[in-house]
Amino acid sequence: MKVNIEVERSVKVELPAEQVRKLFDDLEATIGRFPKLKRLNRIGPDQYVWELNTIGSRIAKIAHDVTYGAHYKRSGDGKEVSWTPIAGKGNADISGVFRVSESGSGSEVRFKVKGELRDVPVPLIYRLAAPPFIQGKFIALVDTFLERTRDAVMQQVSEEAPKKKIARKTA
Template identity: 45%
Template structure:
């Protein structure tokens, strides 16, 4: 069974836009916060293979070991990380975007993902429920990722800056 994903979530981060933009400087660190990520393998400078821990409930036989590859693009001007699926890797094609928008003294973080998980093994009896169930599990992981990212940004020790000396 194939399961389509089209999920969008937002979180208001308790940090200014400049601090939030540091997410763009450490792509591996940023995506490495995603819950249930088992391994992240670099395929090329801008491409990674994700391998996730089992998602779902094995006892109900609605479980899937998600694996996919994507090519990432960092758009500093737009405050965004975007990814496009790479065919021929894993069992899903997933693309998406993380976008940071200034909201006064805080930053809104948008996480959007769309794609398809292929060949999810689901017993015939559970097929009507499997799609919404797996999408719900993925939505929960995205919300946990947003919370982890907000916490990581909020607890970072600020870099001490010194005023510039005036020349006499």
């Protein structure tokens, strides 16, 4: 069975966009925060094959081990990373965009993904329920990914901040 997915989510970060954009400097580390990522194989410059752990429910027999290839491209202004599927790599075609923009006193990290999962094993009785169920699973994964990304950026900035010296009184 083929299942289409489409997810668009965002998270606010209380830092200027310029600081948040640093997460695109290390694409592999950023991708590595995605939940259920079992393996990330680099197959060329800015090209990776993702292998995810099972998504769904084995008990309900709606479960899929997703594998797909993607070619990443950074925008010239550094505000965005987009990706397109690599034909013939895996059982899914997934494209998307990851964008950082100014928002009020901080920034917004927006993540949009769209694609098709192929060969999803679904019993006939669950054929109508499977697409929204799998879509819901992907939404939860993206939400967790954005939370991890926000937390990683905040931690990186706090580690880079100069440490305050503690003045000691001498007698």
